Amino acid sequence: MKANTKISREKRKQKLKRYLGAWILLLPAVIVLYLMIWRPSFMGIVWSFFKMKGYTPTEFVGLDNYIQVITNSDFGRVMWNTVQYVFWSFLIGFLPPLLLAFMLNEIVHFRTTLRTAIYLPAILPGVSILLLWYFIYFPNETGMLNMLLAKFGVDPYVWLNDSRFTIIFIVIEMTWQGFAATMFLYYASIQGIDTTLYEAATLDGANPFQRFIHVALPQMSGLVVLNVVRQMIGVFQVLQQPMVMTGGGPNGASTSVGYQMYQYGFVQGRVGQALALGTIVFAILIVATCFYFYLNKKVEENQ
Amino acid sequence: MKAKKVLAIVVILALAVAAVTGCTATQTGNDKNDQGQTVISVGNWPTKEGTALDLITKQKAEFEEANPDISIVPDTWAFDLQTFYSKAAAGQLPNVYYSNFTEIEKIISGDYGADITDGLKRAGYENVYNESILDLISRDGKIYTYPTDAYTLGLAYNADLFEQAGLMNDDGTPQQPKTWDDVIEFGKKIKETTGKAGFIIPTMNNNGGWIFSPIAWSYGVEFVKANDDGSYTATFDCQEMYDALKFISDLKWEHGIFVDNILIDPDEYYRQFSLGNVGMILGAPNMVDRLKKFEMPFENIGIMPIPEGPAKHVTLTGGYTATVSAGATEDQIDAAIKWLEKTGKGFRLDDVGKQAIEEEYQKKIATNTAVGIDTLKVYKDDTEVAEFRKEMLEKYANVDLNHVKLYNESLNDTSIELHPEVEICAQELYGTLDKLIQEVLTNQNADIPSLVSTANKEFQSNYLDNLN
Structure with a gap:
């Protein structure tokens, strides 16, 4: 036993020496990560237990900030809204990039043109997209969708003002804004699939739909699962959309956890509560991220 | 395992040191430069080249x-x-x-x-x-x-729409809606003759609550009461508040003089007004900067005193x-x-x-900004500044002074109570009011008393009970 540990210690020393150069190369990244991510996150967690005067902690108050955040009557509503964002973004946002990637792979002509056209939403600046959709959804006859409805003789609809569906309409916008990047991940993955598999399936008389279900999907299932988890983590933090398009309304119907945090921190000046809510979200997302890494490992093992 | 442990300890120590040193920045006490100035x-x-920067550089x-x-x-x-x-x-x-x-x-x-x-x-x-x-x-x-x-809030109006609706006097001043009921009547006339909305308030980004508060005060609402022991009580669960919110709700559902989009942030508020889609809004003299952004023609800009409520004549100061x-x-x-x-x-x-x-x-x-609306005096009347400001205002006015006459004169009217914002949790209150306003404007059958009652209770437990 003892000899064993000694040997392994020696080995480790050698290893460290061998990788010293690598460590040095990593240093700038580590410093930046430390200053930009680790330290703020750590300080945020620590300060969430303090009474804050602006950004200066004044007094240790234990769980006070957390109690205030959780007992706030908006907390449950905001959490539920956020879950709805995640749920709808899964339901609405999951298929389009996958199907488009497959279609793009199947078509023969104009592939490059289409690829560029499909990617266009992803290169527009975020806030301009939101303002664009603000006018697409505008709830009188000057809104774009209502103009279309008018062509069919339908009265203008209030879109984002309809609190039952506000989140769904926002998620549709998010899908439009975000699907291109995901689609290209899938597209690259499909391109990596052995073409002989396709040829064999085609010879066996499989139509494109069957090829998608039986050939492409099993090959890229790992990536799909990872993307879904990644998307959940991303959507859980949604902030921009409700902030720009609805202000979290009507009557709080689209307020997400992220937007609530923004309200605490930058509108109401309740820094302690903002940090506490941030820490709660951080904890939830850490669990999700661990799950992601676990899946990622599984996926890599399978390949 | 040991290397990892050491690394972990080092990281934690570094974080801890950073945590302690991170919050000790203080104002440097050095107020003199090398020349002893x-x-x-x-x-x-100002950051942009132009008139404002030139002027302040000259002043410096x-x-x-x-x-x-x-x-x-x-x-x-x-x-x-x-x-x-x-x-x-x-x-x-x-x-x-x-x-x-x-x-x-x-x-x-x-x-x-x-x-x-x-x-x-x-x-x-x-x-x-x-x-x-x-x-x-x-x-x-x-x-x-x-x-x-x-400044104080006044009732801003679009002179062009007022003219079309026959709401201007012969001498070029507007007819004044004396009460909120008059506002509805005026709004209906504007809607009938021009098809434009009569009167709106903002509903988002806490601006709804801010603009709504003088309306509520005029119905007799006081939102928060300071108690002797230093605590505060939310006091807006009352009939007066229901009436004030009913007034907002009626603008849309009863009289149809609100706009279709009820999610109105400040930009949207002044945009609709500037573009001539709305007859009346509540606004302060400094709104001219917003109106400039949306190029409202100066000849359409008008403002008069805020209407009187059932309980009192009151306006918001800022x-x-x-x-x-x-x-x-x-x-x-x-x-x-x-x-x-x-x-x-x-x-x-x-x-x-x-x-x-x-x-x-x-x-x-x-800089092409509208001039002509007078502002509330910071200093007492006996100071000469006010007089001189007024003289200069008239000299440089580029809006029709008849359009703003009623408002300018009202600044000396002591019968209008000047009411500052609530002293505690103002933004939280505005957020709460925003939600109420949005609800009554999206839901025709909203149960106003129960909504207000819940909001009052939640505002109390979420914020007023958690003051430090």
């Missing part, structure tokens, strides 16, 4: 020539809550920074403003402030901020103020007051003040 940095410095040069012992350092930071706390914590606020009255509570309670009481005394500011203003800027008899402009950052030395405070006087914000009407006031109007003309 008192240095003050001044915020809100003149000021430094007249006061060789003072040096002004431009700082382009303008108040923004997203950066305010970090600036304050790092001791990097400009020595003189400007903000809305709304922020005074945060500034004073966070100790971010210097006590300028003695500095004001040294500069001769004895008994010069309007009573309603003095309450806002002082705590326990000490003054912490230097108000530069004040304004701008300059704060000397905490930790400033006496010399810096004196220098700051001198500089504010140089820019035309003082109570004395000497040549410096006169010149600055006139230059300010010239700047507005040069």
Whole structure:
């Protein structure tokens, strides 16, 4: 036993020496990560237990900030809204990039043109997209969708003002804004699939739909699962959309956890509560991220 | 395993050290430069080339020539809550920074403003402030901020739509809706003759609550009551509040004089008004900057006093103020007051003040801003500044003075109560009110009493019961 540990210690020393150069190369990244991510996150967690005067902690108050955040009557509503964002973004946002990637792979002509056209939403600046959709959804006859409805003789609809569906309409916008990047991940993955598999399936008389279900999907299932988890983590933090398009309304119907945090921190000046809510979200997302890494490992093992 | 452990310990130690040292930044006490001049940095410095920058640069040069012992350092930071706390914590606020009255509570309670009481005394500011203003800027008899402009909300209207609806008098002044019921009648006339919305209020970003509060006050609502033991009670679960919200709800569902989009942030609010889609809104004189953005023709701009409610005639006061950052030395405070006087914000009407006031109007003309709406006086009536400002206002006016006459005259009308914002949890209250307003405007059958009752209870338990 003892000899064993000694040997392994020696080995480790050698290893460290061998990788010293690598460590040095990593240093700038580590410093930046430390200053930009680790330290703020750590300080945020620590300060969430303090009474804050602006950004200066004044007094240790234990769980006070957390109690205030959780007992706030908006907390449950905001959490539920956020879950709805995640749920709808899964339901609405999951298929389009996958199907488009497959279609793009199947078509023969104009592939490059289409690829560029499909990617266009992803290169527009975020806030301009939101303002664009603000006018697409505008709830009188000057809104774009209502103009279309008018062509069919339908009265203008209030879109984002309809609190039952506000989140769904926002998620549709998010899908439009975000699907291109995901689609290209899938597209690259499909391109990596052995073409002989396709040829064999085609010879066996499989139509494109069957090829998608039986050939492409099993090959890229790992990536799909990872993307879904990644998307959940991303959507859980949604902030921009409700902030720009609805202000979290009507009557709080689209307020997400992220937007609530923004309200605490930058509108109401309740820094302690903002940090506490941030820490709660951080904890939830850490669990999700661990799950992601676990899946990622599984996926890599399978390949 | 050991290397990993060591690494972990090192990381934790580093974080801990950083945690301790990270929060110890303080304001540097050095107020003099090498030449022995008192240095003050001044915020809100214009960033764009143009009239505003030219003017302030000229003022700086003149000021430094007249006061060789003072040096002004431009700082382009303008108040923004997203950066305010970090600036304050790092001791990097400009020595003189400007903000809305709304922020005074945060500034004073966070100790971010210097006590300028003695500095004001040294500069001769004895008994010069309007009573309603003095309450806002002082705590326990000490003054912490230097108000530069004040305003009240009025009923802004689009003169073109009023003309079309036959609501203008022969002498070029508008007919005045005396009550909120009159506003509805006027709104209906505008809707019938022009097809445009009659009257709207904003509903988002806490602006709904802010603009709605004077309406509620006029119905007899007081939102918060201060108790003797220092606690606060939410007091808006009452019939008056139901009536005020019913008025908002009726604008849309009963009378159809609201706009279709009920998610209205400030931009959308002034955009609809500027474009002539709305007849009347509640606005303050400083709305002209917003109207400029959407190119509202000057001849359409009009404003008159806010209508009277069932309980009283009341309006909201607000304004701008300059704060000397905490930790400033006496010399810096004196220098700051001198500089504010140089820019035309003082109570004395000497040549410096006169010149600055006139230059300010010239700047507005040069930057294509509407001039003609008078503002509430910061200083008492017996100061000459008000008179001179009025003279200059009329000299440089580019809006039809008949369109704003009723409002300008009402500034001397003592029968209109001047009401500041609620003193505690203002933003939280506005957020709560925003939601109520949005609900009654999206839901025709909203049960107003039960909504208000819940909101009142939640505002109490979420915020008022959690004051430190």
